[in-house]
Amino acid sequence: MEWLQCIACGTKYDALQIRYTCECGNLLSVERDTRLDRDAFDDRLTSRSAIDRSGVWRFREAVLHTDKVVTHPEGATRLYERNGLFFKHEGENPTGSFKDRGMTVAVTQAVRVGATAVACASTGNTSASLAAYAAQAGLKAVVFVPAGKVASGKLAQTLAYGATVLSIRGDFDAAMRLVREASERLGIYLVNSINPFRIEGQKTIIWELLQDLRWESPDWIVVPAGNLGNTSAFGKAIREARAHGWIEKTPRLASIQAEGANPFFRSWNEAFATRHRVAAETVASAIRIGDPVSYEKAVTAIRETDGVVEQVTDAEILAAKREIDMMGIGCEPASAATLAGVHKLRAAGVIREGERVVCILTGHILKDPEANYRPENIHEIEATVDAVESVIVASPLGR
Numbered sequence: 001m002e003w004l005q006c007i008a009c010g011t012k013y014d015a016l017q018i019r020y021t022c023e024c025g026n027l028l029s030v031e032r033d034t035r036l037d038r039d040a041f042d043d044r045l046t047s048r049s050a051i052d053r054s055g056v057w058r059f060r061e062a063v064l065h066t067d068k069v070v071t072h073p074e075g076a077t078r079l080y081e082r083n084g085l086f087f088k089h090e091g092e093n094p095t096g097s098f099k100d101r102g103m104t105v106a107v108t109q110a111v112r113v114g115a116t117a118v119a120c121a122s123t124g125n126t127s128a129s130l131a132a133y134a135a136q137a138g139l140k141a142v143v144f145v146p147a148g149k150v151a152s153g154k155l156a157q158t159l160a161y162g163a164t165v166l167s168i169r170g171d172f173d174a175a176m177r178l179v180r181e182a183s184e185r186l187g188i189y190l191v192n193s194i195n196p197f198r199i200e201g202q203k204t205i206i207w208e209l210l211q212d213l214r215w216e217s218p219d220w221i222v223v224p225a226g227n228l229g230n231t232s233a234f235g236k237a238i239r240e241a242r243a244h245g246w247i248e249k250t251p252r253l254a255s256i257q258a259e260g261a262n263p264f265f266r267s268w269n270e271a272f273a274t275r276h277r278v279a280a281e282t283v284a285s286a287i288r289i290g291d292p293v294s295y296e297k298a299v300t301a302i303r304e305t306d307g308v309v310e311q312v313t314d315a316e317i318l319a320a321k322r323e324i325d326m327m328g329i330g331c332e333p334a335s336a337a338t339l340a341g342v343h344k345l346r347a348a349g350v351i352r353e354g355e356r357v358v359c360i361l362t363g364h365i366l367k368d369p370e371a372n373y374r375p376e377n378i379h380e381i382e383a384t385v386d387a388v389e390s391v392i393v394a395s396p397l398g399r
């Protein structure tokens with residue numbers, strides 16, 4: 001059984017209490033004291049039941065103890081090996097991003113505590129995921145998004161699943177502040193990654209990845225970093241995997257930020273002496289965040305894994321996206337920050353030759369259609385073979 005515990009002062013709270021922070025103001029995490037054996041998780045890989053097939057609930061004893069779960073199922077995403085790197089594609093989740101892993105747990109918890117309405121602030125993917133799971137659970141969903149700053153695929157999904165969209169005149173950070181205040185006042189259950197149950201679900205990205213690698217830790221796990229929920233979840237997943245004895249070696253985390261949305265990188269540069277806040281701007285809208293809520297947890301994650309934080313430019317992100325797309329995999333811009341980060345860390349000698357590196361591709365290629373458009377590859381022609389030939393001879397097959 002789980003309880004909530006303050007990451008700073010250690011105060012414990014009942015797991016069924018609706019609260020997101022400690023009385024002292026710090027973040028909460030979900031803790032438990034059972035020691036678990038990984039073999040049961042491997043046995044479930046051949047199961048036919050939805051709960052075992054879920055890449056989240058397969059690990060349920062270490063995620064959330066409950067018999068009524070809201071599951072699609074999610075997870076069970078593929079691990080690709082290309083050009084000497086691994087890519088775990090979390091864009092293959094039911095709504096096209098890793099957010100489903102946390103949302104299945106948060107919405108399950110919402111039902112458990114008797115919530116009738118759920119809310120989040122989002123750069124797009126959280127809202128799409130929340131809308132889908134809330135629809136499944138029969139809850140009212142309200143999402144707070146920065147006006148005009150959400151990729152069209154994400155907004156379309158959110159609307160299709162029936163959520164109420166509040167388009168906030170302000171950036172993501174303003175939407176985040178507003179949803180915290182509004183959900184408190186209006187008694188709506190909040191499912192941003194400040195909600196520690198989201199983090200519990202997102203841990204399974206790492207556990208499933210380790211399972212994919214037969215529990216042999218890679219040297220590096222590389223993740224794009226925005227609100228720092230994933231970085232935090234990854235740190236907790238690795239800590240717990242070590243504590244349970246599932247892995248021997250601690251993989252190193254590399255959190256990659258966009259240069260225009262780099263508060264965590266700035267703090268890292270000062271050995272985390274100060275917490276930074278910036279006005280964020282980047283083409284990678286999923287990580288356009290200037291004041292990440294999970295800062296403290298992410299600092300612990302980087303410290304415990306001997307991790308690093310890097311920043312990359314929008315041009316580097318878009319070049320890396322094209323590389324991933326041309327591997328036949330594809331992803332949304334934020335996800336490509338991983339490969340851009342790998343290039344930079346290799347050039348700096350931080351990631352060394354022969355090291356095993358896994359990039360977490362966080363979102364699907366169709367999430368941000370505008371970022372995919374390559375007009376130079378479109379040729380409007382007359383319906384003649386001559387016209388076809390003239391284009392094909394002139395263009396080196398779309399590269």
Ligand SMILES: *Cc1c(COP(=O)(O)O)cnc(C)c1O
Nearest residue numbers: 125226227228229230286362363
């Ligand atoms: C949410 C999101 C991120 C950022 O993850 P954080 O946990 O907020 O750091 C990165 N990429 C995609 C596609 C996302 O949806």
Ligand SMILES: [Zn+2]
Nearest residue numbers: 006009022024
């Ligand atoms: Zn506290």
